[in-house]
Each structure stands twice: as structure tokens, then as C-alpha cells.
Amino acid sequence: MHIAYIQFAPALADLEATLERLRPFLEKCANADLIVLPELCNSGYNFSSRKQAAAAAEPYRRSRFIDVLVEHCRQRDCRVVSGFNERDGDTLFNAAVLIGPDGPLGRYRKLHLFKDEKDIFAPGDLGLPVFDVGMAKIGMLVCFDWIFPETWRVLTLRGAEIICHAANLVLPGMAQRAVPVQAMMNRVFVVTANRVGAEGRLTFTGASLIVDPLGEVLAAAPQEGPHAAVVEINPLRARDKMVTPRNHLISDRRPAEYAALVKSPE
Amino acid sequence: MHIAYIQFAPALADLEATLERLRPFLEKCANADLIVLPELCNSGYNFSSRKQAAAAAEPYRRSRFIDVLVEHCRQRDCRVVSGFNERDGDTLFNAAVLIGPDGPLGRYRKLHLFKDEKDIFAPGDLGLPVFDVGMAKIGMLVCFDWIFPETWRVLTLRGAEIICHAANLVLPGMAQRAVPVQAMMNRVFVVTANRVGAEGRLTFTGASLIVDPLGEVLAAAPQEGPHAAVVEINPLRARDKMVTPRNHLISDRRPAEYAALVKSPE
Numbered sequence: 001m002h003i004a005y006i007q008f009a010p011a012l013a014d015l016e017a018t019l020e021r022l023r024p025f026l027e028k029c030a031n032a033d034l035i036v037l038p039e040l041c042n043s044g045y046n047f048s049s050r051k052q053a054a055a056a057a058e059p060y061r062r063s064r065f066i067d068v069l070v071e072h073c074r075q076r077d078c079r080v081v082s083g084f085n086e087r088d089g090d091t092l093f094n095a096a097v098l099i100g101p102d103g104p105l106g107r108y109r110k111l112h113l114f115k116d117e118k119d120i121f122a123p124g125d126l127g128l129p130v131f132d133v134g135m136a137k138i139g140m141l142v143c144f145d146w147i148f149p150e151t152w153r154v155l156t157l158r159g160a161e162i163i164c165h166a167a168n169l170v171l172p173g174m175a176q177r178a179v180p181v182q183a184m185m186n187r188v189f190v191v192t193a194n195r196v197g198a199e200g201r202l203t204f205t206g207a208s209l210i211v212d213p214l215g216e217v218l219a220a221a222p223q224e225g226p227h228a229a230v231v232e233i234n235p236l237r238a239r240d241k242m243v244t245p246r247n248h249l250i251s252d253r254r255p256a257e258y259a260a261l262v263k264s265p266e
Numbered sequence: 267m268h269i270a271y272i273q274f275a276p277a278l279a280d281l282e283a284t285l286e287r288l289r290p291f292l293e294k295c296a297n298a299d300l301i302v303l304p305e306l307c308n309s310g311y312n313f314s315s316r317k318q319a320a321a322a323a324e325p326y327r328r329s330r331f332i333d334v335l336v337e338h339c340r341q342r343d344c345r346v347v348s349g350f351n352e353r354d355g356d357t358l359f360n361a362a363v364l365i366g367p368d369g370p371l372g373r374y375r376k377l378h379l380f381k382d383e384k385d386i387f388a389p390g391d392l393g394l395p396v397f398d399v400g401m402a403k404i405g406m407l408v409c410f411d412w413i414f415p416e417t418w419r420v421l422t423l424r425g426a427e428i429i430c431h432a433a434n435l436v437l438p439g440m441a442q443r444a445v446p447v448q449a450m451m452n453r454v455f456v457v458t459a460n461r462v463g464a465e466g467r468l469t470f471t472g473a474s475l476i477v478d479p480l481g482e483v484l485a486a487a488p489q490e491g492p493h494a495a496v497v498e499i500n501p502l503r504a505r506d507k508m509v510t511p512r513n514h515l516i517s518d519r520r521p522a523e524y525a526a527l528v529k530s531p532e
Binding site: 111112114115116118123124127128144147148149150152153154157158171174177178180181182184185215243244245246247249252253254255256257258259260261262263264 | 377378380381382384389390393394410413414415416418419420423424437440443444446447448450451481509510511512513515518519520521522523524525526527528529530
């Protein structure tokens, strides 16, 4: 199985310009079975207003962006995970979508909103789903979700073998340092597809990553400029949770001792 | 506040030899308010039999090892966290003890046993307690506990500002890579006191660490040989959980979405 990230700069509120930029990189990843794209890939990130964000958002079931990616999946027999500015009625979600040759296969809505996203998007309401696409079981995270170790762990407990992390990271180096450790502590593959470029005062930090279940970095992008990488993996490696012949990463857990993790704050 | 680790090689089943080795390093840390020592510091690690482990174990309330450390704490007005081979009736625990000038202040029993420890020790039954010693709130972990992200998080949620990690690490580089990320993701100080030397076929990996709440390494020991480091910190920094002006590491959590973390495996 071949997995890939595409690191590039989506155009703010200009879907056609974004698709123009994206196409050559999709072609570069022609042999990929799974491609991960950055957060809010259909819209850009740093909106001047909620109105601009809403105008650039698309419904999950009626999206030109998703249509283009479905067509790519059909031609190349692949799957794409992408960040997606989703409009659902009057509500916007900072979502990620899983797309296949026959249409969208599932979505995730960012649980942990970053800074002023809180003025634009509603917090995610679809939990942390895992989707079986045949070749592998896939979980999705969006950007700032990374700083909550619970997210990686819940996806792992639900069977995720590849965690696709669509990002528009702005805090330099933090997530890129944490992601390989999350892969190692959960024994999963991770693809972090980060964007580059600047929008207003925000500069995005690139350095997209593909990491294996031992925390080894299989591919890494520069901090600036567009970049794509395709890596061959065996997703079954993520099913091996034996740290030693007598230590299983999941069955050695002590869930009864972790009750504090699910208590609401007082 | 000054915090320290002492990295050295406890002597297997020879408490007096261990104390002999330890004393000059305790003196080197004379200005420390908190000193962290390795796992099973009163007994060594790689026992030839459970019987040998039991003979080297001590009760929490009647321990020559703890007495010596209480005396040090009294002289230097400090606290010590140490790994401790604890005998409770017929049961052995791979414990950590928090020691002050007036005696032991609390203990923790390793929740996640590594490899053949499962033949010797009972799994921890005291949860993940946090102790307020005035200058800071202290949580304890023992060695392999590190690979379970739940442990760091539960201690953080209970208010730990400094997590004292007593270790006899043998998997090279894994914990040392993860610990700074755990500090960063939980915004706590961490002191990993690892041992060095070899016992039978096991070689311990040294590289003890002190890390701040941003994941910066404040002190690091070599992989081989004894070493002590004392670092001045402001423990209040661990109370600042604001990642951005609008993002609080704890109150931004979505505990209702984390239910899978506390479910028993099927």
C-alpha cells in the first residue's frame, strides 16, 4: 500500500485556484492508494469574516471540491483524506472528509477548535470515527486536535491503523515533534499533511510527515514550499501492538485507573 | 525551587553498597528541593528469582533505605522521590515513594508492569495519586508507565506540576524521546531518573532528563555512567495551561468524546 501527503498552499476563498495548484501534485501521487491533504483545503484558513468562511464552505453532499477528488479517486483507484470547510444548514464545521472512487465515504468534524476558529466553526459533533477502506482502517484528525493525546488514543482503540492528520499548523515545530511520538505510543501510521504559505499575519509551517508505528519518520517535507511524498507501507504493522513478548500496548492498559480522563471539569 | 535527578547503578540485592554509591551524589544535590532516583533503587532490578526480589524488598513503614533518605531530607530540607521495592505482607510492588524530612509522604505502585516483572510484582493498586508538598504538586510514574499516555494525563488532570519518573529503562531512546513530548502536551515539568550499568543480560540506558512544560530539555545525562543534575525551575509555570490566548489545554478537552479510554477491552 502507498500513502502520501500533499503539502501546498490552498488559495483563500478561491476553489478553482486551489484545484489548479493541487492538480499537478495529485498527478505526482498517481501511484498512491491514500493521499492526505491539508486542513480546510477547499477554502483556505484565515478568513476576513465568518461571512467569507461561509461563502467558501460547501455541503458534504454537494461539493465541487469533493467531486473533483472523487473523479481523481476513480481514475487512480485511490482514497483521499482532506480538510474540508463544511456547511451544514447555517452551521460551519472544520471537517475532514474521506473520499473514494464512488463518492465520500465518511467525515470527521474537528473536536478541538484553535483560537479564532471558535468564532467561525461549531465544535465537532461526530466523535472520532474510524473507517475501514479495505486496505486499512483510517482515522482522521484536524490540526490542533494533535495536542490532545486522547484523540490519538481513542482512534487507536477503535482500530485505526493509519491516522490522517490534515493540518494548517502555525506553532512552529510543536506538532511535528509530537506526531512521531504519538505514532510510537499508539503503534499506528500517521500522515500529517500540513500547508505552507501565508494568509494575513499567519504563516503556516509545512514540514509534513509520514511516520511508522515505531515512530520512524518515513517522509518529511521542508518547512516552506509545496511538496508531495509517496511511501510504501504495510498497514498490518499497525496491528502488532506487542512492545515486548509480554507487553501488549492495549491489553496492558488499566482503564479502571483512567476514570479522570472522562470526567467533566468541575 | 531546585529539582534534580541522580542517575547511577543501584547494587543488586545489596542495599549498603547502593547507599555507598548514592551518598556522594546526594551531597552533589545538596541545594535541591526535590531529588528523583531510579526505579527499584533499594534493591536493583534483574533478580535471579522472586525469592531474591522478596529478600531485597522492604516494607514502606520499616525501611532502612527510606530512613537514610528521610535523614538526608531532614539535613537538607528537601524531598526525594525514589523507586522502591516494596513488600506488603507476601506481596511485592514495584513502587515509588515520596520522602520528606518527617518521613515518607506517599507512595505509588507501578500500574503497568514490564516483561518478567509480571512474575515478581503485583500490579499497582493505589491509582495515580498526586501529593502537594507545598512548593509543588507531585505525581509519580515508574519506568514502563511512560508508554501509556493516560498516566501523564491523569496526573496532569489531578494537578501534578512535576511528574517524577523513576526508571530502569532498557529500550534505547524510546522513553527519552517521548518524555519531552509528554511534558509539552501536558504542560508539566518531568524528571526522568534512569539508571545505568548492567545486570545479567540487561543494560540500562541512562540519559536521564529534566524537561520543562514547553518540552524544553533543561538537563540531560549521558547514556552511560553516573550523573546528577540540579536545575532551578518555577513550578508555577506548570499551572499555565494556555496554549494560545483562547486555548486552554484542559478546559478545551472534550471528555464526552473520550469514553473509549475507560472501557474495558472486550
